[in-house]
Amino acid sequence: MNESYAERGYAERGYAERGYATGGQKRTRAEKSTRAGGAILAAVALLSTFLVLWGLYYATGTGERHKVALAAAGCEPNLLSVNVGCTTVWMLERQWTQLTTSDLQQLNADVADYTVNARRNLVKAESALTAEVTTAKAFDTSLAQFPFPPAVAPASNNLIQAIQARIKLTSEQARSSSLTQLRSFNARVNASGAAIQADLSLVHKALFTRPAVDQEP
Amino acid sequence: MSTTRDHERGPYAREQDLYPAERDIYPSDYESDVYPDSGVYPDDAIERWGSEGEPAADHQPRRPWSKVVDEWMEGRFKFGGAGVKRKTAALIVLGAWGFLPLFFMLPSLFTFNTNTIGGSVDDTLGTGAMVNLFMCLLITPAVTLTGQRWFVPLRRWYGIMFACCGIGDALGAAFFDDFAGNPFAKLVEHTFTLIGFLMVLLAIPLFITSNNWAQRKLGRYWKRLQRLTYVIWALLFFHLATLEGFGFQRGSNGSGFAGDGDAIFHQRLYQYCACSLFLLTFRLPPVKRWIVARQQEGRNRLVFMAVMPIFALFLFGFIFIVNELIFKGTHSFVENPSSE
Numbered sequence: 001m002n003e004s005y006a007e008r009g010y011a012e013r014g015y016a017e018r019g020y021a022t023g024g025q026k027r028t029r030a031e032k033s034t035r036a037g038g039a040i041l042a043a044v045a046l047l048s049t050f051l052v053l054w055g056l057y058y059a060t061g062t063g064e065r066h067k068v069a070l071a072a073a074g075c076e077p078n079l080l081s082v083n084v085g086c087t088t089v090w091m092l093e094r095q096w097t098q099l100t101t102s103d104l105q106q107l108n109a110d111v112a113d114y115t116v117n118a119r120r121n122l123v124k125a126e127s128a129l130t131a132e133v134t135t136a137k138a139f140d141t142s143l144a145q146f147p148f149p150p151a152v153a154p155a156s157n158n159l160i161q162a163i164q165a166r167i168k169l170t171s172e173q174a175r176s177s178s179l180t181q182l183r184s185f186n187a188r189v190n191a192s193g194a195a196i197q198a199d200l201s202l203v204h205k206a207l208f209t210r211p212a213v214d215q216e217p
Numbered sequence: 218m219s220t221t222r223d224h225e226r227g228p229y230a231r232e233q234d235l236y237p238a239e240r241d242i243y244p245s246d247y248e249s250d251v252y253p254d255s256g257v258y259p260d261d262a263i264e265r266w267g268s269e270g271e272p273a274a275d276h277q278p279r280r281p282w283s284k285v286v287d288e289w290m291e292g293r294f295k296f297g298g299a300g301v302k303r304k305t306a307a308l309i310v311l312g313a314w315g316f317l318p319l320f321f322m323l324p325s326l327f328t329f330n331t332n333t334i335g336g337s338v339d340d341t342l343g344t345g346a347m348v349n350l351f352m353c354l355l356i357t358p359a360v361t362l363t364g365q366r367w368f369v370p371l372r373r374w375y376g377i378m379f380a381c382c383g384i385g386d387a388l389g390a391a392f393f394d395d396f397a398g399n400p401f402a403k404l405v406e407h408t409f410t411l412i413g414f415l416m417v418l419l420a421i422p423l424f425i426t427s428n429n430w431a432q433r434k435l436g437r438y439w440k441r442l443q444r445l446t447y448v449i450w451a452l453l454f455f456h457l458a459t460l461e462g463f464g465f466q467r468g469s470n471g472s473g474f475a476g477d478g479d480a481i482f483h484q485r486l487y488q489y490c491a492c493s494l495f496l497l498t499f500r501l502p503p504v505k506r507w508i509v510a511r512q513q514e515g516r517n518r519l520v521f522m523a524v525m526p527i528f529a530l531f532l533f534g535f536i537f538i539v540n541e542l543i544f545k546g547t548h549s550f551v552e553n554p555s556s557e
Contacts, residue, residue: 034510037503041523044498048526051491055482055533062479 092149092207099146100200103139110135111193118186122179129174136167152206159199166192283364290367304367312371315352315378318345319385321546328552331393336554338389340545343413346382347453347485348542349375351492351535354450358499361508362524373427376446380424387417409460416452419445450493457486482537491534495527 110132117125140163148156169192173185290304321341325333353375360366390410391400398406404414423445425431432439461484481487498504511520548554 030506033503034506037501037505037507040501041498041504041507044494045523045526048494048530052526052529052533055530058481059479065480 095146096204096207099142103135103142106135107132107139118183119179122176122182125179125182126174126176129170133167133170133174136163136170140164140167148203148207152203155199155202155206159196159203162192162195162199166196281364283366286363286365287367308368308370308374311368312374315349315371315375318342318348318382318542318546319378321345321542321549322385324550325552330552333549333552333554334389335393335395337545337549338393339386341542341549342382342386342389344538344542344545346379346386347489348535348538349379349382350446350450350453351496351538353379353446354496358496361499361505362520364512377424377427380420380427383413383417383420384424387414407459409456412452412456412459416449416456419449419452423449450496454486454489454493457489461486482533483541485538485541488534488538491530492538495531498527499524 110128113128114125114132117128140160143156143160143163146156166189169185169189173182173189176182176185290302290307292303293300294303294306295301296306318341322334322338324330353372356369356372356375360369387404390396390413391404394403396403396406396410403410405411423443426435426439426442435442463486499508508520511517
């Protein structure tokens with residue numbers, strides 16, 4: 001029995017000792033962990049300081065890299081956007097294609113519709129002309145809003161004027177009272193169409209010609 | 218009346234009770250040992266050992282600044298004849314920014330402009346989701362550093378906004394993107410879209426359970442579930458890495474082709490890393506313990522010096538993410554999606 005008590009006492013004492021040791025180890029671990037936290041924080045703070053300073057240094061070379069990027073990406077330097085500071089030729093091409101594709105297809109469809117009806121159905125021919133005027137007006141508005149760079153501005157103004165002339169002419173044509181009168185406009189309308197085609201080609205050419213780096217404002 | 222248990226739970230135990238709904242919204246890192254109750258405020262302890270000897274009988278211990286701010290936020294001010302809680306007003310002002318990405322997309326949603334939705338939903342809502350996720354993750358380090366808790370409800374709000382933006386981004390990509398195949402194929406045919414899709418799948422249960430009812434029903438499992446946010450955070454790294462060539466510019470791949478000469482700042486992966494360094498560091502238990510220990514010693518200047526460079530790096534990255542969001546978002550708002 002005594003032995004048993006002694007054993008138990010020893011065991012309890014041992015348990016208590018172990019318990020005390022565990023508490024101490026926990027405290028030591030916590031202190032070590034706190035020190036480790038300081039070390040981690042110091043390391044991360046140093047790394048961050050280096051990166052921030054490097055970032056500021058990198059930012060000082062922005063101007064030079066901007067010029068190189070303009071040349072490399074085929075930027076149109078006269079168009080400044082908020083984010084990248086330039087509009088690339090690729091961007092202009094995409095916007096221009098989006099703008100012209102649907103409107104020109106619709107205009108061609110209206111002209112084809114008019115051609116079919118010009119000799120046999122006055123009402124349908126006039127309806128086609130009215131539709132053409134509506135589409136041409138929408139196209140004209142879109143062109144007026146397109147961010148043409150200054151270098152392209154003269155050609156784009158000519159194009160807009162040519163389209164407005166065509167709209168005026170087509171509107172008059174749509175008010176004709178007979179098929180003969182309607183067809184009498186054809187020569188002038190075709191001439192205005194040729195002028196629009198020429199101006200469109202000029203705008204297209206001017207738009208997609210890559211400017212030199214020194215053209216940057 | 219303070220109980221032993223309350224004492225063990227730390228000085229914020231009472232305040233946590235004030236915010237039962239918000240306390241555990243999204244992964245919470247508040248351990249009781251982060252703010253152990255020392256019983257004596259550091260500044261007060263210093264005063265006791267001063268030359269003046271024993272403090273006066275009517276001496277009141279100095280309250281920590283964080284507590285003062287929290288209490289001030291509970292106050293009311295007059296607005297339009299009604300009393301409005303300062304905290305409510307501040308939360309609305311700060312939380313409104315979380316809605317910005319969705320606001321940018323509203324005109325194209327109302328007019329069902331598929332050109333704008335397809336062209337810019339990924340940039341606007343994707344970047345918006347990233348901003349909201351970082352804002353959500355920022356709350357915990359902010360609590361650790363400031364000790365204030367009045368802004369904790371924003372964690373739930375930013376989390377919800379993150380999920381909305383992410384789900385909107387996935388829907389836009391599935392139905393209006395110009396990738397080949399059916400909507401599901403569009404979401405899984407590229408590595409980055411697949412990872413993005415996984416993120417959205419993980420965000421859905423978080424979104425559904427981001428309410429008090431679900432919190433009550435799920436009990437202790439709710440917090441574990443909300444820790445999926447960390448998985449989403451990690452997946453975002455791989456999403457951006459695969460989206461932008463693991464941070465290396467390849468031709469026009471990635472945001473790094475920006476013509477403003479700050480290509481590196483526009484790399485989303487770098488932005489992610491710059492922001493995540495701050496968010497991760499102040500979640501590490503040893504770092505939190507170190508900060509609390511220094512704050513208790515009254516060495517706030519040391520904490521400030523250690524935190525500032527990391528926070529500056531966070532801001533460096535975050536500013537460019539927000540710049541991206543506003544730039545792409547305004548283009549989406551006027552329904553003229555940016556072709557960049």
